[in-house]
Each structure stands twice: as C-alpha cells, then as structure tokens.
Amino acid sequence: MTPFATLTSIVAPLLRDNVDTDTIIPSREMKSTGRDGLADGLFAPWRYLQERTPNPAFVLNQPAYGGAQILAAGANFGCGSSREHAVWALAEYGIRTVIAESFAPIFANNCIRNGVLPVVLGKDAIAALGGCEATIDLAAQTISSSGKSSGFHIDAEAKTMLLEGLDAIDLTLKHANAIATFHAHDRAARPWVYL
Amino acid sequence: MSGDNALIAIDRVFLHERTGAAALKSMAAAGRQVIDPARVFAVMDHIVDTRPGRTDATLMPGGQAFITETRAACRAAGITLFDVNDRDQGITHVISPELGIVLPGLTLVAPDSHTCTQGAFGAFAWGIGSSEAEHAMVTGTLRMARPKTMRVTFLGALGAGVTAKDMILTLIATHGAGGGAGHVIEFAGEAVCALDMEARMTLCNMATEFAAVSGIVAPDALTLDYLKGRRYAPNPLPDWSDLVSDDGAVFDTEISIDASLIEPMVSWGTSPAQSIGIGGCVPHDAPQRALDYIGFSRGQVIAGVPINAAFIGSCTNARLADLRRAAALLKGRRVATGVHALVVPGSSAVKRAAEAEGLDRIFTQAGFEWRESGCSLCFFAGGEGFAPGSRVISSTNRNFEGRQGPGIRTHIASPEMVAASAIAGVICDPRGQR
Numbered sequence: 336m337t338p339f340a341t342l343t344s345i346v347a348p349l350l351r352d353n354v355d356t357d358t359i360i361p362s363r364e365m366k367s368t369g370r371d372g373l374a375d376g377l378f379a380p381w382r383y384l385q386e387r388t389p390n391p392a393f394v395l396n397q398p399a400y401g402g403a404q405i406l407a408a409g410a411n412f413g414c415g416s417s418r419e420h421a422v423w424a425l426a427e428y429g430i431r432t433v434i435a436e437s438f439a440p441i442f443a444n445n446c447i448r449n450g451v452l453p454v455v456l457g458k459d460a461i462a463a464l465g466g467c468e469a470t471i472d473l474a475a476q477t478i479s480s481s482g483k484s485s486g487f488h489i490d491a492e493a494k495t496m497l498l499e500g501l502d503a504i505d506l507t508l509k510h511a512n513a514i515a516t517f518h519a520h521d522r523a524a525r526p527w528v529y530l
Numbered sequence: 531m532s533g534d535n536a537l538i539a540i541d542r543v544f545l546h547e548r549t550g551a552a553a554l555k556s557m558a559a560a561g562r563q564v565i566d567p568a569r570v571f572a573v574m575d576h577i578v579d580t581r582p583g584r585t586d587a588t589l590m591p592g593g594q595a596f597i598t599e600t601r602a603a604c605r606a607a608g609i610t611l612f613d614v615n616d617r618d619q620g621i622t623h624v625i626s627p628e629l630g631i632v633l634p635g636l637t638l639v640a641p642d643s644h645t646c647t648q649g650a651f652g653a654f655a656w657g658i659g660s661s662e663a664e665h666a667m668v669t670g671t672l673r674m675a676r677p678k679t680m681r682v683t684f685l686g687a688l689g690a691g692v693t694a695k696d697m698i699l700t701l702i703a704t705h706g707a708g709g710g711a712g713h714v715i716e717f718a719g720e721a722v723c724a725l726d727m728e729a730r731m732t733l734c735n736m737a738t739e740f741a742a743v744s745g746i747v748a749p750d751a752l753t754l755d756y757l758k759g760r761r762y763a764p765n766p767l768p769d770w771s772d773l774v775s776d777d778g779a780v781f782d783t784e785i786s787i788d789a790s791l792i793e794p795m796v797s798w799g800t801s802p803a804q805s806i807g808i809g810g811c812v813p814h815d816a817p818q819r820a821l822d823y824i825g826f827s828r829g830q831v832i833a834g835v836p837i838n839a840a841f842i843g844s845c846t847n848a849r850l851a852d853l854r855r856a857a858a859l860l861k862g863r864r865v866a867t868g869v870h871a872l873v874v875p876g877s878s879a880v881k882r883a884a885e886a887e888g889l890d891r892i893f894t895q896a897g898f899e900w901r902e903s904g905c906s907l908c909f910f911a912g913g914e915g916f917a918p919g920s921r922v923i924s925s926t927n928r929n930f931e932g933r934q935g936p937g938i939r940t941h942i943a944s945p946e947m948v949a950a951s952a953i954a955g956v957i958c959d960p961r962g963q964r
Contacts, residue, residue: 351819352707352708353707353708353801353803355928355930355933357909357928357930357932357933358930358931358932361910361932362548362590362909362910362911362912363590363910363911363912364912365548365911366591366592367592367595368551368552368555368595368596368599368600369552369555370552370556380931380932380936410708411707411708411711411741414707414708414739414741415643415738415928415930416642416643416909417549417641417642417643417657417658417659418548418549418659419549419552419641419659419660419661420549420552422659437708437711437741439711439741440677440711440712440741440742440743441643441657441658441659441738444658444659444662445659445661445662448659448661448662449661490534490535490675491534492534492535492673503661503662503665503673504560504562504664504665504668504669506673507537507665507669507671507673508668508669510537510669510671511669513537514537514539514565514669514670514671517539518539518566518670521539525635525768526764527633527763527764527768528541528569528633528636529566529568529569530568530569530762
C-alpha cells in the first residue's frame with residue numbers, strides 16, 4: 336500500500352449527503368473479479384450522459400478539478416453496499432482523501448485498508464474548503480487552506496497504517512501465537528463455535 | 531495493538547461471489563491460507579440468474595467469471611460453498627440462519643452490508659469490505675474499535691397489518707439515514723419480542739441503512755426454537771440465556787418509539803430516510819434533487835401513485851413468512867394490467883417450502899413471475915432490469931438513485947404493500963385490501 340504522507344490538491348466539492356456506494360461505483364461497472372479497472376466507472380451515473388459522454392455539470396468533469404485528489408462531501412458518505420470497489424475506484428481515479436461530515440462505517444474502514452484518508456470535518460469547514468487548494472498533513476493531523484489550518488481526528492492505528500503503508504494482515508499475523516492460544520482455550524469454552 | 535483498536539475473534543465468515551471473489555483472489559495471490567476453513571462459508575447469490583433452468587451463465591455481462599472463480603477459489607481453500615443449483619443455495623443472510631451457521635453469541639462477518647440481518651439471532655454480525663474479509667479468513671480476527679451502543683425500544687404493540695419493515699423505516703425516517711452512525715443497536719421492547727424470527731431479521735437487516743455497525747435482538751425461546759435441529763447448530767443447544775443486556779445497562783444512546791403509532795411505510799425519495807406512512811404526503815421541505823429523480827412534488831399524496839412494477843425479494847423481505855403474507859393478499863386476485871410483477875424467494879429452501887404450500891400457484895395465478903432464489907433485481911448489475919422509466923414498488927432495502935437501474939424509481943415497502951399495490955396498480959395501503 337502506498338504510504339500517505341502529505342497531500343496538496345484542489346478540493347473538489349460534491350456537497351451532497353448520503354452519497355452511496357452504488358453511485359460511487361454502480362454494480363454494472365464492477366466487471367472483473369479483481370480490484371482494477373474501476374476508475375472509468377467511478378460516479379458513472381453522475382459523471383456521464385448517454386454513451387459515456389462526460390456530463391459537464393459534474394464536478395470532476397470541470398477543468399478546475401481535473402486532477403483533484405481531495406473530494407469534499409456531506410454527511411454519511413459511502414453509505415449502502417459494502418463494496419470495497421467504491422474505494423478501489425476512487426483510489427484508482429486518483430482521490431487520496433475524502434472529507435465529509437460523516438462516513439458510513441464500512442466505507443471508512445475500506446478507505447484505511449487502501450491508503451485513502453477519510454477526514455471528518457464540520458459542514459461549514461467543508462464548505463469553506465470546496466474549490467480551494469488544501470494541504471493535508473497526516474502526521475500533524477492538520478488540513479490547511481488559504482492560510483488557515485484546522486485539526487482533524489483519526490484513530491491512532493489507522494494513522495500509522497496510512498503513514499507507513501502497512502498491511503493489516505501482516506500486522507495481525509505477528510500475533511499468530513496469541514490467536515492460536517485463544518482458539519485453544521475458546522474451543523474448550525465454546526465447542527459449538529468450532530465446526 | 532495501538533490506538534483504540536483490539537483484535538476481536540471472528541467465529542464465522544460468509545462470502546458471496548460478488549465481493550468474496552476479490553477477497554479469495556487477493557488471499558491466493560499473497561500465498562495466504564484460511565486459518566480454519568470449516569468456519570468459512572460461501573454462496574452464489576448476487577448475480578446468479580433467477581430464471582428457471584439456470585446455469586453459471588449470468589444476465590450481467592461478464593458475471594460468469596465471478597461464479598467460476600469463486601467456485602475454484604473455494605475449492606482450493608477448502609471452504610464450504612452453496613453453489614448455484616445446490617438445494618441450500620439462497621441469499622447469504624437467509625441461508626445462514628436456515629443452516630444454523632449463525633448462532634447466539636457468535637461473531638459473524640461477511641463482505642456484504644446486510645450481514646447485520648443475522649443480529650436477529652443475538653449474534654454480533656456485521657458487514658465488512660473484501661480486504662477485511664481476507665483478514666478475517668487468514669487471521670481468524672478483525673482489528674476494530676469498540677462501537678458505541680444504542681438501544682431502540684419499540685413500546686406497545688404494532689397495529690394489524692403493520693410489520694417489522696414499517697418499524698425500521700419509521701426509525702430511519704424519524705432519526706435520519708445517519709442516525710445510528712458508529713453504534714451497534716439493540717432492538718428491544720414489547721413489539722420486538724413479539725416479532726417472529728423472520729420479522730426480527732427484517733428489522734435488523736436495515737440497521738445498515740441507519741448507518742449502524744449492526745443491529746441485535748436478545749435471543750429468547752423463539753430463537754432457540756428456530757435454531758433447534760439446524761444443520762450447523764449444536765445439539766443440544768447450549769445455554770445462551772445470559773446473552774441479554776443487564777438490568778440497568780447504560781447505552782450511549784437510547785431511542786423509544788411507540789409501536790402502536792406506526793403506519794405501513796413507503797419511501798417517497800432516494801434514501802430510506804425519505805419514507806412516510808401510507809396516509810402521508812411528500813414533505814414540504816423535501817430536497818429538490820430527490821423530487822426531480824422520483825418525479826414527485828412537495829405535498830403530493832403518496833397513496834394512489836401509479837406503479838409499473840412490483841418486486842418481492844431480497845434479504846429484507848423474501849422469507850417464507852413474507853411470501854405467505856403477500857400471497858394472502860393476492861389469493862384469487864390479479865395484478866393490475868401493465869404491472870410487471872415478480873417474486874424471488876430468499877432461498878431455495880424458502881422456494882421449496884412455498885411451493886409445498888401452493889404459494890407459487892397463488893403468485894403465478896395472480897400474474898407474478900415465480901423465480902429461483904437470489905438477490906435478483908434488488909440492484910441492477912447490468913443484465914436484467916425493469917423497463918426504462920419504471921416506477922417500482924419493492925420489498926427491498928434501498929431506494930437510491932439508480933439502485934434498480936438507471937432512472938428506475940424505487941419505492942421500498944413491506945411485501946404486503948407491494949402485493950396490494952400490484953393488484954391496485956397504484957401505491958396503496960395493504961390494510962384496505964384484505
């Protein structure tokens with residue numbers, strides 16, 4: 336996983352609540368069993384008119400936001416289906432940070448596993464960032480724009496994993512002995528769990 | 531472990547071909563192995579053809595690879611698979627309880643948001659991504675922070691013709707699609723205890739539509755009766771009577787709802803939170819974007835709106851009790867002219883049981899298509915879909931823009947409202963159709 340250091344980008348405003356993963360990547364755009372080839376389908380219902388003609392009204396199609404790596408949204412971003420394809424599509428397209436008032440829990444976890452930073456800010460702060468260039472310093476947990484800087488919260492482990500590009504499975508397998516010990520005890524206590 | 535996280539032991543992992551394939555592929559590519567394959571299960575449900583005589587071929591272009599690759603990967607990993615035409619095939623969250631795979635007190639995860647359905651059995655069951663599914667399979671654990679707790683108490687009794695679907699839609703409509711964010715919800719109260727297991731599953735199913743991590747109902751005698759004799763359930767069942775919240779337990783958030791005031795609900799907009807009682811009208815502060823998509827105006831009465839299609843299916847409302855209640859309304863009646871109606875049983879076992887009772891004939895004589903089990907038209911995968919521009923009344927869980935196809939306008943409701951509306955040709959109160 337690519338480590339997340341600092342990021343400076345224009346902030347593309349998609350200031351809607353309840354942006355769901357069906358819209359981020361519709362099921363019909365999930366064409367292969369792997370994690371690749373999804374960027375073209377990102378936001379397909381909003382991004383394209385008929386026959387894949389770009390919809391000029393959609394934020395990511397506007398020239399100013401062509402290379403945007405930061406997306407700003409409203410509340411409950413990433414709700415709906417658990418499909419990690421939504422994060423894979425965002426990451427492949429080039430989005431490294433989503434700023435929202437809140438995130439659906441599965442989506443936020445999927446972000447961390449894929450080097451995408453979910454940042455929670457208040458509605459007014461998000462509105463102020465839209466259309467501006469912003470710098471995100473994950474180590475300092477700050478987002479700066481137009482000479483103003485504000486902090487954000489992130490779980491300490493998620494931060495470490497993003498900063499260092501760590502793989503969660505490798506980290507957990509360091510506890511393999513403890514897990515095996517747990518299973519041995521648990522098998523006696525709850526035998527019905529073990530089939 | 532650093533930060534707020536702990537390792538939590540995962541007792542069951544359930545995969546399906548749509549998102550499980552990616553987890554299995556990634557695991558194989560990394561040369562990793564499943565720590566305990568006997569506790570991992572997989573099923574083909576999401577993009578399988580539901581027309582009679584189905585094969586691996588899917589109506590979704592390219593879908594067959596998800597099926598064949600999942601099958602090969604399950605075989606290689608030693609995972610039990612309920613295959614396309616297996617008699618135990620069905621929607622993940624329908625077959626897991628049928629087979630006794632979910633049990634009280636277990637942790638169960640699946641790369642599917644509606645895994646919370648299975649919290650109806652007093653299990654901690656929740657949806658995850660494919661990467662976390664791989665993590666759970668390989669390590670037998672997940673890294674997670676303790677969620678916040680919420681209790682939603684439904685006081686009193688539901689009125690006649692009002693269902694668990696109406697309870698959960700009322701909760702979400704009242705408190706918003708983000709109302710449960712960060713919480714695991716215990717559903718409690720007289721009206722919840724009175725629900726049968728299938729209705730409890732409907733209630734817990736849409737906890738994810740409330741942004742909750744999961745929903746849970748304390749196991750009781752009904753839970754044990756349901757699980758007794760199921761294939762993967764222990765015999766005899768252990769004592770799970772301590773799996774209840776302590777008297778005086780303190781929750782981070784408490785919500786109470788008077789069940790007696792709940793009406794049959796239907797969504798008017800593009801979020802499950804945009805739902806109203808069947809006697810209601812579109813709110814005066816309704817967002818324009820939702821109105822434009824759904825083709826409604828503020829203040830419009832929802833009862834009487836013409837529909838083009840009616841769908842009974844999904845992990846929310848396609849179990850035997852759901853089909854029975856819908857069939858009771860359809861018996862001896864016909865679907866309105868021009869309404870495309872279909873019913874897709876939640877599992878192959880539900881389908882067989884319904885056929886044994888003659889429900890299939892009630893549905894087909896009423897003009898419904900009777901399908902093989904699967905997730906089907908709950909979402910549009912690029913293959914089969916409703917006619918362009920259709921307005922659909924649907925027993926499913928999501929009415930997002932485009933969820934059932936580009937431009938398709940979805941109204942989520944109980945199976946009985948779907949059946950009643952199919953007959954009437956307009957959205958209508960099932961209580962008037964009995």
